[in-house]
Amino acid sequence: MDDPAIPEREHDTAWRSRLRRALVGVPPAVVGGDHPGLTGERSAAHAAAVLIPVVAAPEPFIWFTQRSAALRHHPGQISFPGGRVEAFDADARAAALREAQEEIGLAPHHVEILGELPEYRTVTSFAIRPYVGWVDPVAAAEVAPDEMEVARLFGVPLEYALDHRHFRREPIERGGRRYRVYSIDYDDNHIWGATAGMLYGLLDRLASLEADDDGRRAGG
Secondary structure: OOOOOOOOOOHHHHHHHHHHHOOOOOOOOOEOOOOOOOOOOOOOOEEEEEEEEEEEEOOEEEEEEEEOOOOOOOOOOOOOOEEEOOOOOHHHHHHHHHHHHHHHOOOOOHEEEEEEEOOEEOOOEEEEEEEEEEEEEHHHHOOOOOOEEEEEEEEEEEHHOOOHHEEEEEEEOOEEEEEEEEEEEOEEEEEOOOHHHHHHHHHHHHHHHHHHHHHHHHHO
């Protein structure tokens, strides 16, 4: 299925271009995880996919969800729309778009996939494929979170979310083992674990792009 052609607006062209360029050539191999040494340490049992929805606006922002307290996995935590890749999904990208539509009512035709981040493995045995989507702002008037899955939907300014100064590493303990995970706070929202880790992965891609651009300019 071809991605929709989201109309370009003067105010969002620069961010859209930067994100697309940063995601060029990113392989779907595992390069991240909830703690050092996770890659190769265990095989993830559950294939999953998430959408990182960047909403085009005069000041673009990323949508996050707070999961319902009634959910079995990670109740009450802040996450991106997403879930397991099911047998009926064409691929992981289709699963990410389907889950976003089911969870927050985001129609796929409002989303342009800009690229994919490397697979992210969690200590809870999920292998997550993150997709970055550019969302037409008209979708903001149409989304309707599923109250069974989503307690609330909120936005974090893209410029804030992709600033390394707002991230830190914090320790957690699970199954008698200690790990260090990324976290970031915005207002009263504490974003941590896999969600913050994937967000930091996007920040890292942008930093690499900017370093390459600076190197080319310095080289003439």
